[in-house]
Amino acid sequence: xxxxxxxxxxxxxxxxxxxxxxxxxxxxxxxxxxxxxxxxxxxxxxxxxxxxxxxxxxxxxxxxxxxxxxxxxxxxxxxxxxxxxxxxxxxxxxxxxxxxxxxxxxxxxxxxxxxxxxxxxxxxxxxxxxxxxxxxxxxxxxxxxxxxxxxxxxxxxxxxxxxxxxxxxxxxxxxxxxxxxxxxxxxxxxxxxxxxxxxxxxxxxxxxxxxxxxxxxxxxxxxxxxxxxxxxxxxxxxxxxxxxxxxxxxxxxxxxxxxxxxxxxxxxxxxxxxxxxxxxxxxxxxxxxxxxxxxxxxxxxxxxxxxxxxxxxxxxxxxxxxxxxxxxxxxxxxxxxxxxxxxxxxxxxxxxxxxxxxxxxxxxxxxxxxxxxxxxxxxxxxxxxxxxxxxxxxxxxxxxxxxxxxxxxxxxxxxxxxxxxxxxxxxxxxxxxxxxxxxxxxxxxxxxxxxxxxxxxxxxxxxxxxx
Amino acid sequence: xxxxxxxxxxxxxxxxxxxxxxxxxxxxxxxxxxxxxxxxxxxxxxxxxxxxxxxxxxxxxxxxxxxxxxxxxxxxxxxxxxxxxxxxxxxxxxxxxxxxxxxxxxxxxxxxxxxxxxxxxxxxxxxxxxxxxxxxx
Numbered sequence: 169x170x171x172x173x174x175x176x177x178x179x180x181x182x183x184x185x186x187x188x189x190x191x192x193x194x195x196x197x198x199x200x201x202x203x204x205x206x207x208x209x210x211x212x213x214x215x216x217x218x219x220x221x222x223x224x225x226x227x228x229x230x231x232x233x234x235x236x237x238x239x240x241x242x243x244x245x246x247x248x249x250x251x252x253x254x255x256x257x258x259x260x261x262x263x264x265x266x267x268x269x270x271x272x273x274x275x276x277x278x279x280x281x282x283x284x285x286x287x288x289x290x291x292x293x294x295x296x297x298x299x300x301x302x303x304x305x306x307x308x309x310x311x312x313x314x315x316x317x318x319x320x321x322x323x324x325x326x327x328x329x330x331x332x333x334x335x336x337x338x339x340x341x342x343x344x345x346x347x348x349x350x351x352x353x354x355x356x357x358x359x360x361x362x363x364x365x366x367x368x369x370x371x372x373x374x375x376x377x378x379x380x381x382x383x384x385x386x387x388x389x390x391x392x393x394x395x396x397x398x399x400x401x402x403x404x405x406x407x408x409x410x411x412x413x414x415x416x417x418x419x420x421x422x423x424x425x426x427x428x429x430x431x432x433x434x435x436x437x438x439x440x441x442x443x444x445x446x447x448x449x450x451x452x453x454x455x456x457x458x459x460x461x462x463x464x465x466x467x468x469x470x471x472x473x474x475x476x477x478x479x480x481x482x483x484x485x486x487x488x489x490x491x492x493x494x495x496x497x498x499x500x501x502x503x504x505x506x507x508x509x510x511x512x513x514x515x516x517x518x519x520x521x522x523x524x525x526x527x528x529x530x531x532x533x534x535x536x537x538x539x540x541x542x543x544x545x546x547x548x549x550x551x552x553x554x555x556x557x558x559x560x561x562x563x564x565x566x567x568x569x570x571x572x573x574x575x576x577x578x579x580x581x582x583x584x585x586x587x588x589x590x591x592x593x594x595x596x597x598x599x600x601x602x603x604x605x606x607x608x609x610x611x612x613x614x615x616x617x618x619x620x621x622x623x624x625x626x627x628x629x630x631x632x633x634x635x
Numbered sequence: 636x637x638x639x640x641x642x643x644x645x646x647x648x649x650x651x652x653x654x655x656x657x658x659x660x661x662x663x664x665x666x667x668x669x670x671x672x673x674x675x676x677x678x679x680x681x682x683x684x685x686x687x688x689x690x691x692x693x694x695x696x697x698x699x700x701x702x703x704x705x706x707x708x709x710x711x712x713x714x715x716x717x718x719x720x721x722x723x724x725x726x727x728x729x730x731x732x733x734x735x736x737x738x739x740x741x742x743x744x745x746x747x748x749x750x751x752x753x754x755x756x757x758x759x760x761x762x763x764x765x766x767x768x769x770x771x772x
Contacts, residue, residue: 274661275661276662362665363662410669412666412669431669464678467670471666521645521648
């Protein structure tokens with residue numbers, strides 16, 4: 169059986185020589201700023217979202233304490249070739265604070281659910297960050313010059329005695345240490361009754377959408393006091409509720425198209441040109457359920473936790489509890505590819521229900537060329553699937569196995585049967601160590617992995633160009 | 636028989652989750668509670684359809700056990716008053732029973748008697764409080 173697989177794999181490999189990078193590539197840990205990986209294990213530091221900007225120069229993370237930390241890639245320097253392209257802390261700020269809704273007697277968590285970068289239009293960078301209820305637009309600017317030589321005040325800012333001023337001078341800009349300033353430019357509040365699960369910036373760079381469990385709103389980036397409701401699946405009678413919205417995203421090129429996923433495992437592609445209220449989908453992507461896999465938990469594991477358009481705009485990637493699926497926008501009946509992330513958990517669903525792990529929402533990511541997809545799993549494992557060669561790899565993000573410059577070794581989970589030396593058995597997996605959030609650099613083979621309160625950034629030095 | 640035990644266990648776990656969600660920070664999470672109620676419905680269906688009429692899974696009616704059961708059904712009444720209007724649609728067995736169920740729930744929320752019923756009375760007379768709670772929810 170293994171021999172046959174080997175032969176088939178070899179045939180694939182020979183046919184696709186240029187796509188062999190997955191087995192050639194060697195993922196190395198590019199150690200970020202030391203302080204970031206030595207954060208204490210306090211709940212507030214648990215990373216809740218990770219996002220590269222459009223060039224990959226900046227990487228933003230949000231955490232449960234409402235903080236945003238932005239990393240910047242150091243430009244490659246000839247003096248220190250080993251530190252080329254590493255990420256250092258650029259800015260840290262408190263985005264959201266805990267709030268209290270007095271009307272409903274509910275506390276609103278400050279946890280950052282999602283961060284999305286706006287395309288850069290001038291020297292400043294902008295991003296949207298959201299918690300359960302409020303979205304904020306932050307502007308990040310650099311200041312590296314300071315005016316000196318004022319007439320009325322001295323260097324410390326104290327007013328001068330006017331009698332000592334005998335001549336006028338023009339203040340000049342002198343260089344100073346780089347200061348990164350972050351200011352909230354817009355606050356989009358009171359748009360959502362239910363918990364916001366996703367935001368997505370439109371390709372028109374003027375609007376964005378925010379989705380909660382039952383509704384999706386369209387906002388204009390410059391207008392905060394109103395939004396336009398484009399999807400509303402709240403039933404007239406809440407007793408009839410059977411499904412909720414779990415994720416949504418705008419198409420990367422067509423500003424009128426967006427997709428939203430549901431807790432029932434379906435995707436709906438909507439066209440904003442068709443009607444003002446997009447309750448009626450243009451396309452419904454749904455795979456019929458496999459009756460042989462039916463269990464008490466079938467509905468839970470088919471709920472889609474994340475949906476991402478490919479960079480090309482031709483495909484969509486979805487993640488449910490046990491699989492990642494690639495869908496072609498032109499085919500609604502079933503996904504074109506399905507990859508098992510950790511099928512060995514299928515027999516353990518009851519215990520995973522008991523300890524709440526079955527509700528974990530894993531994200532998924534495309535690489536820049538849409539040839540490889542990545543998603544997280546338990547035990548600090550994350551998985552990559554090469555769509556061309558059909559090969560996959562399991563890697564681990566942990567301090568023990570990742571010294572700087574060390575190459576990551578593929579891991580394996582054994583399900584019984586023959587067990588190799590470094591295999592992990594299913595029963596010794598640590599379910600408290602989960603990788604829910606991962607991000608892939610838009611152009612290069614650099615990935616950011618959030619493992620609870622640690623951020624790992626891996627680079628493939630062998631193949632830094634995307635294939 | 637095994638299915639009934641498994642179903643019962645899942646029902647009690649699910650009810651516990653729904654109860655705990657009340658005190659969780661950030662408010663009640665609609666998505667998670669919807670999924671839990673779907674599991675609850677499946678487990679309840681298996682529990683009620685499993686042909687083991689003589690099996691009552693609550694222990695003998697010693698006072699601590701009885702109190703525990705009373706407490707649990709009391710919780711269910713509380714849960715119905717919070718969630719009842721949100722989730723009873725999932726529990727409806729047949730369209731005909733819908734209206735009766737809704738009425739039962741409304742009075743259940745206000746009534747002192749925990750766990751109002753929404754199926755045939757003769758069946759319920761034979762069931763112990765624990766089973767009544769499951770059916771009510």
